Amino acid sequence: xxxxxxxxxxxxxxxxxxxxxxxxxxxxxxxxxxxxxxxxxxxxxxxxxxxxxxxxxxxxxxxxxxxxxxxxxxxxxxxxxxxxxxxxxxxxxxxxxxxxxxxxxxxxxxxxxxxxxxxxxxxxxxxxxxxxxxxxxxxxxxxxxxxxxxxxxxx
Amino acid sequence: xxxxxxxxxxxxxxxxxxxxxxxxxxxxxxxxxxxxxxxxxxxxxxxxxxxxxxxxxxxxxxxxxxxxxxxxxxxxxxxxxxxxxxxxxxxxxxxxxxxxxxxxxxxxxxxxxxxxxxxxxxxxxxxxxxxxxxxxxxxxxxxxxxxxxxxxxxxxxxxxxxxxxxxxxxxxxxxxxxxxxxxxxxxxxxxxxxxxxxxxxxxxxxxxxxxxxxxxxxxxxxxxxxxxxxxxxxxxxxxxxxxxxxxxxxxxxxxxxxxxxxxxxxxxxxxxxxxxxxxxxxxxxxxxxxxxxxxxxxxxxxxxxxxxxxxxxxxxxxxxxxxxxxxxxxxxxxxxxxxxxxxxxxxxxxxxxxxxxxxxxxxxxxxxxxxxxxxxxxxxxxxxxxxxxxxxxxxxxxxx
Numbered sequence: 001x002x003x004x005x006x007x008x009x010x011x012x013x014x015x016x017x018x019x020x021x022x023x024x025x026x027x028x029x030x031x032x033x034x035x036x037x038x039x040x041x042x043x044x045x046x047x048x049x050x051x052x053x054x055x056x057x058x059x060x061x062x063x064x065x066x067x068x069x070x071x072x073x074x075x076x077x078x079x080x081x082x083x084x085x086x087x088x089x090x091x092x093x094x095x096x097x098x099x100x101x102x103x104x105x106x107x108x109x110x111x112x113x114x115x116x117x118x119x120x121x122x123x124x125x126x127x128x129x130x131x132x133x134x135x136x137x138x139x140x141x142x143x144x145x146x147x148x149x150x151x152x153x154x155x
Numbered sequence: 156x157x158x159x160x161x162x163x164x165x166x167x168x169x170x171x172x173x174x175x176x177x178x179x180x181x182x183x184x185x186x187x188x189x190x191x192x193x194x195x196x197x198x199x200x201x202x203x204x205x206x207x208x209x210x211x212x213x214x215x216x217x218x219x220x221x222x223x224x225x226x227x228x229x230x231x232x233x234x235x236x237x238x239x240x241x242x243x244x245x246x247x248x249x250x251x252x253x254x255x256x257x258x259x260x261x262x263x264x265x266x267x268x269x270x271x272x273x274x275x276x277x278x279x280x281x282x283x284x285x286x287x288x289x290x291x292x293x294x295x296x297x298x299x300x301x302x303x304x305x306x307x308x309x310x311x312x313x314x315x316x317x318x319x320x321x322x323x324x325x326x327x328x329x330x331x332x333x334x335x336x337x338x339x340x341x342x343x344x345x346x347x348x349x350x351x352x353x354x355x356x357x358x359x360x361x362x363x364x365x366x367x368x369x370x371x372x373x374x375x376x377x378x379x380x381x382x383x384x385x386x387x388x389x390x391x392x393x394x395x396x397x398x399x400x401x402x403x404x405x406x407x408x409x410x411x412x413x414x415x416x417x418x419x420x421x422x423x424x425x426x427x428x429x430x431x432x433x434x435x436x437x438x439x440x441x442x443x444x445x446x447x448x449x450x451x452x453x454x455x456x457x458x459x460x461x462x463x464x465x466x467x468x469x470x471x472x473x474x475x476x477x478x479x480x481x482x483x484x485x486x487x488x489x490x491x492x493x494x495x496x497x498x499x500x501x502x503x504x505x506x507x508x509x510x511x512x513x514x515x516x517x518x519x520x521x522x523x524x525x526x527x528x529x530x531x532x533x534x535x536x537x538x539x540x541x542x543x544x545x546x547x548x549x550x551x552x553x554x555x
Contacts, residue, residue, distance in 0.1 A: 023235070025384050050363070052365055054474065073383040074383060099366075103476075126192060127192065136200050
């Protein structure tokens with residue numbers, strides 16, 4: 001299936017204005033978070049998109065942009081959705097694509113996004129003693145090295 | 156009676172510390188769980204504070220074996236954002252290094268597989284021959300591990316005629332040796348018998364868990380970014396996607412040996428067609444606001460970088476996904492209903508560089524709570540013991 005056929009199909013599934021084709025083999029499609037799982041389900045059924053390469057999160061100031069990178073034997077489709085920073089909730093796509101669980105856990109760790117319905121919500125990347133409420137890939141988060149304390153050293 | 160076995164995570168020499176918790180009943184693994192993040196270095200956050208050129212060297216340090224993969228994946232994305240086109244000769248040299256790296260990585264893996272299967276002669280042979288390709292890489296780039304040959308707009312070093320001949324000579328040696336490995340694999344029944352049927356991943360599982368690279372290809376999925384989404388000049392070179400349909404460690408071995416031959420083929424074509432001209436163009440410092448999805452076929456599978464530029468000399472966001480991470484969900488599935496003694500082989504088969512080093516395994520008796528600590532070498536001894544006591548699978552054949 002070539003790019004044009006994929007775009008044709010995607011336009012029937014999502015808002016035609018949200019489908020972009022910036023480069024050969026690269027298709028971007030925007031969708032609201034509420035319709036995300038339905039779109040991915042249709043993409044899997046009708047476009048044979050069972051492979052999620054990864055999920056990227058981007059801090060856009062007032063909102064987070066979440067990008068689901070799909071790949072098949074003729075290029076890649078990226079599904080993008082936006083969620084407000086005040087209420088960062090996202091539906092899980094693991095019901096459709098079980099292999100996405102690690103990437104969703106990564107989103108939870110790095111951005112503090114709550115993924116509803118994720119089969120395994122445990123932290124994945126951060127250490128066990130990581131302070132709650134610290135999400136490193138948020139733009140406002142800055143690393144501050146804790147003061148070095150030598151046990152038994154001078155005060 | 157059930158036992159819990161935590162494997163890992165700590166070893167200072169490891170590139171990728173990982174903790175695996177297994178629940179076993181008798182010798183059969185009932186459940187497996189994974190804990191990552193023991194070596195999380197915050198590369199993605201750091202990349203936002205480095206310039207485009209500095210990020211090449213940062214991404215190169217993501218991996219210690221396929222270092223060129225990450226920097227190439229980043230550079231080919233960054234070049235699109237900076238709107239520059241590297242000269243043909245630069246591209247040819249960049250992907251020559253990339254194929255040589257694939258050869259060295261697969262030879263390294265073959266050695267590890269032989270070692271874990273108790274076939275140490277194979278390990279000695281492959282690692283000796285790996286030195287040939289390591290020397291070639293050193294002659295091209297000046298380095299054995301981090302080649303640092305990529306730059307924005309091309310490569311940093313050129314090749315002369317003398318070196319071109321040396322690489323072609325090296326390839327002849329490697330090709331001859333690889334043919335021998337292929338033959339030895341086929342004619343050594345204990346080796347084939349040990350690998351066959353271990354770590355089954357069906358085609359449906361490979362699809363469900365989004366497996367990549369030789370893992371997916373050994374389950375019959377002909378997926379290769381070089382074919383599916385050709386970057387640079389890969390639509391002009393001739394090669395085949397190596398697959399196997401045995402869905403086990405044997406298949407993953409065969410796929411990797413076949414990929415060696417494909418890489419030799421690609422290297423020869425690159426060297427034969429090597430165009431004249433400059434190797435690099437000058438790159439601007441700033442990139443206009445844009446975004447790019449860059450995909451690259453690393454030795455272990457698909458490598459994907461998503462890069463956003465914001466008009467400054469630093470990226471707004473760099474998302475990196477290495478192939479080993481993509482293979483973890485499938486590995487958990489494979490481990491279930493496998494044997495303890497097969498853990499080293501199954502783990503070696505996804506090529507995560509975990510089994511290369513000595514690991515410590517703690518066995519906790521679920522009933523008495525008594526702990527005993529096993530070193531990875533003990534585990535390997537158990538694996539070799541199992542190989543010796545295993546009834547030889549005589550009807551298993553090398554899938555040509």
